[in-house]
Amino acid sequence: MDPTGNPISPLEQALHAARALVLADLASGEVAAADVVSMVEDSVVQRRWWVEQWPAGAEYVAGLVAQDVQDAILERHGRWPLCPVCGSGDPHALDVEPELGPDPHWVCHKAGVKVASVGSLGSAAGGTPSS
């Protein structure tokens, strides 16, 4: 429900889902600091505007928010999320694929593997499932 009592629109649902997925990945990497959460909020605000212009892009929002937050963290904190697959060599970040498409995944280009869906990074990083 929005504040006027109407059902949440599909666009709002997509934005809520994107926010939750990226926050879950941030929490799995223990980087859910206050400024990082605000980066997610900033991205959601910008993508709300974007998806209102182009409603067909609703299913792309999660991947876009993930990339926005990744860029913002890189500026302030450094690479995120670090690759959990490659045990040796230089630490490197995962990338979101597709950059503009549904069902976004974190991938390691060095190893050439899909690591996890956006929102499921915690279970791929060797952590135990929370359920």
Ligand SMILES: [Zn+2]
């Ligand atoms: Zn890697």
